Amino acid sequence: MKLEERIKMFKVVFAPKSGEKVLFLVDIPHGDITDSQLWKDRRKMAKDWYNTFKQMGAKSGFIVEFMEYKATGINNAPLSNDIIKDMIVLVIQRMLKCKLGS
Numbered sequence: 001m002k003l004e005e006r007i008k009m010f011k012v013v014f015a016p017k018s019g020e021k022v023l024f025l026v027d028i029p030h031g032d033i034t035d036s037q038l039w040k041d042r043r044k045m046a047k048d049w050y051n052t053f054k055q056m057g058a059k060s061g062f063i064v065e066f067m068e069y070k071a072t073g074i075n076n077a078p079l080s081n082d083i084i085k086d087m088i089v090l091v092i093q094r095m096l097k098c099k100l101g102s
Helices: 003-011 039-059 081-100
Strands: 019-027 062-068
Touching: 003 039, 019 039, 039 062, 062 081
Parallel strands: 019 062
Antiparallel strands: none
16 A cells, blocks of 8 residues: 555544544564564554654644554453553653653
8 A cells, every 4th residue: 555545544544633642552472472474564564554653643743652562472462561551651751751842
């Protein structure tokens, strides 16, 4: 899909607005949880989508973040407390950065 087509799709499907926040949360292999080509392809797609949203956000005034976490190994499993803590830290850092004008 071309960039212009992806932007059009995102505007129609997600309709992000100024002041909103978008988080791409991507699980990554580790330890006994092995990688696969399909999983690599999905992570690449997520990164492509993130980059497109970053471009859109720069023009439209919404914030886009990308965060990786260690896969749970089970589809739709609850996120661990460590992952949730990391997300909270990310949000606080972002809020402080905005407040300080960095």
